[in-house]
Amino acid sequence: MTTKAVPGQLVASSDAAEVAEETALRLARALRTAITRGGRATIALSGGNTPRDAYARLARESGVDWTKIDVFWVDERAVAPTDDRSNYRWAKATLLDGTGIAPERVHRMPAEARDLEAAARDYEALIRKRIALDGDGVPAIDIVVLGVGEDGHTASLFPGGTTIDIVDRLVAAVPAQGAREARLTLTAPAIEHARHVFVVAVGASKRPALERVWSSQGDMHETPARLVRGCRGAVTWLIDKAAGGLAG
Numbered sequence: 001m002t003t004k005a006v007p008g009q010l011v012a013s014s015d016a017a018e019v020a021e022e023t024a025l026r027l028a029r030a031l032r033t034a035i036t037r038g039g040r041a042t043i044a045l046s047g048g049n050t051p052r053d054a055y056a057r058l059a060r061e062s063g064v065d066w067t068k069i070d071v072f073w074v075d076e077r078a079v080a081p082t083d084d085r086s087n088y089r090w091a092k093a094t095l096l097d098g099t100g101i102a103p104e105r106v107h108r109m110p111a112e113a114r115d116l117e118a119a120a121r122d123y124e125a126l127i128r129k130r131i132a133l134d135g136d137g138v139p140a141i142d143i144v145v146l147g148v149g150e151d152g153h154t155a156s157l158f159p160g161g162t163t164i165d166i167v168d169r170l171v172a173a174v175p176a177q178g179a180r181e182a183r184l185t186l187t188a189p190a191i192e193h194a195r196h197v198f199v200v201a202v203g204a205s206k207r208p209a210l211e212r213v214w215s216s217q218g219d220m221h222e223t224p225a226r227l228v229r230g231c232r233g234a235v236t237w238l239i240d241k242a243a244g245g246l247a248g
């Protein structure tokens with residue numbers, strides 16, 4: 001029997017603006033909690049359009065000590081950091097520039113590098129250096145922000161690809177495919193070992209993908225976002241009613 005159960009806490013808002021507000025408040029709270037617990041916090045950001053308003057709102061949130069926060073990325077496209085498609089560019093414009101965070105605490109993924117495999121290894125080394133290991137010996141990022149694509153991808157783990165199978169690395173190079181440029185991405189273990197994963201999705205176009213993630217049965221190669229089901233820490237879904245197929 002196939003059943004539907006949301007793995008984690010579901011926060012359903014009425015529209016995109018409310019999702020942005022909820023996301024910002026909850027990220028701020030999680031950052032404060034991590035700092036209280038460990039003296040500092042680490043956060044990995046996704047790109048895409050959905051989190052931009054939340055990032056801008058988070059930049060205005062008071063009581064977040066950005067001198068104690070290290071910022072990483074979940075994934076990055078093989079473009080210059082000034083390119084309109086750069087995840088770094090958008091996080092900088094919407095969030096980081098408004099926080100006064102020191103440049104040495106901002107760890108962008110250099111996906112424009114000529115040797116992407118070497119860039120992936122270097123970024124993994126950076127994560128291992130900056131983030132404490134959990135009980136399984138894997139660096140536990142305090143907060144990971146994910147989006148979900150209409151095709152069921154998350155991070156740069158795409159349906160039909162094999163990057164989702166990687167279990168022995170934290171960062172991987174994703175080859176270009178069709179019109180899609182090459183990428184760097186965190187792998188499933190890097191995401192699964194996060195202390196708190198926030199998944200943000202807005203709009204009816206995301207509903208079929210979310211249904212596939214929440215279904216008790218399904219294939220990670222078809223719907224890589226199902227990896228969230230294996231997360232060791234907390235998972236919070238920040239969606240609007242349209243994405244969740246919930247009555248208005």
Ligand code: 6PG
Pocket residue numbers: 046047048049050051074075076077087146147148149153154155156
């Ligand atoms: C990226 C992302 C990606 C994103 C989803 C959702 O670089 O593209 O990190 O995984 O979160 O594609 O994107 P939207 O928010 O634009 O729908």
